[in-house]
Amino acid sequence: MTLQRQVQFWLISLAVFCAFLYVFSSVLLPFVAGMAVAYLLDPVCDRLEKMGMSRIWATVTILFSFVLILVLFFILVLPILGNQLLGFLDRFPELVKQLQALVSEQLGGRLASIAGISLEDLQSNMSNLVGQGASFVGKLAQSIWSGGQALLSILSLFVITPVVAFYLLLDWDKMVGRIDGWLPRDHLEELRALAREMDQAVAGFVRGQLSVCLILGTFYAASLAIAGLNFGLLIGMGAGLVSFIPFVGAALGFILSVGVALVQFWPDWPMIVIIGAIFAVGQFLEGNILQPKLVGDSTGLHPVTLMFALFAFGYLFGFVGMLVAVPAAAMIGVLARFALRQYLASSVYRGTGRKAAATDEQ
Template identity: 55%
Template sequence: MSLQKQFTVWMVVLGVFILCLFLFRSVLLPFIAGMALAYLLDPVADGFERLGMNRMFATISVLMLFVLIFFFLLVLIVPTLAHQMNGFAENLPGYIASLQELIVKSSSDHLPKFLSDFDPTDLQNSIKDLVGEGASWIGKLIQSLWNGGQALIDMLALIVITPVVAFYLLYDWDRMVEKIDGWLPRDHQYTVRRLARDIDNSVSGFVRGQIMVGLILGVFYALSLSLLGLNFGLLIGLVAGLLSFVPYAGATLGLLVSTGVAIVQFWPDPVPIGLAFGIFVIGQFVEGNILQPRLVGERVGLHPVWLMFALLAFGSLFGFVGMLIAVPAAAAVGVIVRHGLQQYLHSPLYNGRSGGLIVGAPDDDTSDA
C-alpha cells in the first residue's frame, strides 16, 4: 500500500473516531472517566502485583482503597464546600460593590491635578461592565460544559458505571495492551510502539504529576487562607489548587479572588491583605521551583499555550468529556507532530538531492580560500 493510501486510511479512521465521540458525547462520561481512572491506577495495581498479589485481588484492593478515600473526602469536605459556595454566591454582589467603592474613592483621592475633572462614576460603571462581562463569559462556559456533558445530570449512572468500567479495564489492562499491539501493521510496529511509548510518558508524566501538584497546592492554599481567617478560604484554596491543572489559571484566579475578599474583609489593615497576596506568591514559587520539576518534569512536551487551547477547544466541542480527553489528545498530537518534523528534517524534501549537504554551500577549499 502506498504512503498516500495509508495516510487516507488513517485519516478516515480518525474522522470516524471523532464523529463517534461527537455523536455519543452525552453518554460517554462514565466510560471516559472509568478509562481515565483505570489508566491512573494501573501503576498502583502493578505495584500490588509485584508484592505477590494476583491481578484480580490487586484490582479489587486498588479500587476499594480509591473508593474509600473518595467517599471519606466526600463526607468530610463536600458539605463544608457546599456551605461556603452558597455563602460566596450570596455575598459576591456585596464584595463587588465594596471593591467598586474602594477603587472609586482611592482613585478620586489620588488622581493627579490634571485629571481633576475625571468623573469617578465613569470608573465605577466601567468596573461594573467589566465584571458583568466576565461573569457572563464564565456563565456561558459553565453552561456549555453542562450542556455538552449531559451525563452529569444522571449522577447515579456516573457513580455506578464508572467503577464497573474501571474494574474491567484495570483487570484486563495488560491483556488489552498486548492485544492491540498484535493488531499493529508489521512494517510500522516499532515506530508505532515508540510513538505510543512517548505519548504514554507525556500523558502519565503530566497527569499524574499535575494531580499531585494540584493536591499539594490546594491543601496549602486552603489551610493557609483558613488560618489567616479569610472568608471562604477553604473554597478559594481548593478551587485554586484544582485549577492549577490549567497553567497559571488556578494561581491567577485564586490570587485575584483571595486578594479581593481580603481587601473587603480586612481594609484598611494592610497585613492580612499582604499575607493573602503572599500566600499565592509563595505557592507559585514552590510550584515552579520544587513541585513542577520534581513531580511533573520537563519531558512531558505539553506547552502551556497548547494545553490551554486543547482544554478550551475540546471542552467547547464535547463538554466535560472533551476536557477529560483534551490532555491525552494534546499529548498525542504533540508527539506525532514532533515525529513528523523529525522525519521531515531527515528527508530529501528538507535536505535536497544532496542527502544532507546544503545545495549551494561553499566547500572547504573555497571557504578557506
C-alpha cells in the same frame, strides 16, 4: 500498501474517531472517567502483582481504597465546600459592590484625574464594567452547568465508573498486548517507540499534574482557612484544581482571594499581604519543586498549546472533550515531533544533491 493509502487510512480512522466522540459525547463521561481511573492506577496494580498479589485481588484492593477515599472526601469535605459555594454565590454581588466602593474611595480620584473624567463618570463606568463581567461569569457558569448537568449525574459517576474502571484495570495488560498484536508488522518497532513516548508524555502530565493539583489545592485551602479568609477553603481548592492550566489557577485564586481579603480585612494591610504571600509561596513551590519533580518536561506541551487544546476540545466535544484534551494534545505532540524528525531526515529537507552536482559539472 503505498504511503498515500496509509495516510488515507489513518486520516479516515481519525475522522471516524472524532465523529464517534461528537455523537456520543453526552454519554461518554463515565466510560472516559473509568478509563482514566484505570490508567492512573495501573502502575499501582502492577506493583502489587510484583509483591505476590494476584491481579484480581490487587484490582479489588486498589479500587476499594480509591472509592473509600473518594466517599470520605464527599462526606467530610464536599458539604463544607458546598456551603461555602452557596454562601459565595449569595454574597458575590455584595462583595463586588463593596470592592468597587473601596477602590473608588481609595483610588477613584487619582484614576479620574488621570483619565480626565469626573469621579461620578468613573464610578458609573466601573459599575458597568463589573456588571458586564459578573454577567459574563454567570452565563459561563450556567452554560457549563447546563452542558454537564446530565453528565455529572450521581448514577453515572458513582455506579458505572467504578465498574468500568474495575474491568479495564483487571484486563489492562491483556488489552495492551492485544492492541500490540494488531500493529502493522513492518513498522512494529517504530509504533512501539511512539506508543512508549506517548505513554511517557500522558503519564508524566496526568499523574504528575494531578499530584501537583492535589498538593497545591491542599496547601492553598489550608493556608487561606488558617489565615481566616472567608471562603478560603473553596477558593484554595478551586485554585489548586485549576492549576493544571499554567498560571491560570494561581491567577484566579490570587484575584479572588485578594478581592475578598480587601473587603474583609481593610485597612489591615498585613493580613492582605499575607493572603497574597500565600499564592507567592505556592507559585514558588510549584515552579521550583513540584513541577520539576513530579511533571518535568515529559509532555513537551507549551502552555499556549495546552490552553488551546482545552478550549478547542471543550468547544467541540463539551465536558468530555476537556477530559481528553490534555492526553490527546500530548499524543498529537508526539506524532508531530515524529513527523518533524522524519521531515528533517528526508530528502525533501536535505535535498537530493542534484543542484550541487550540476554546479560541479559546470
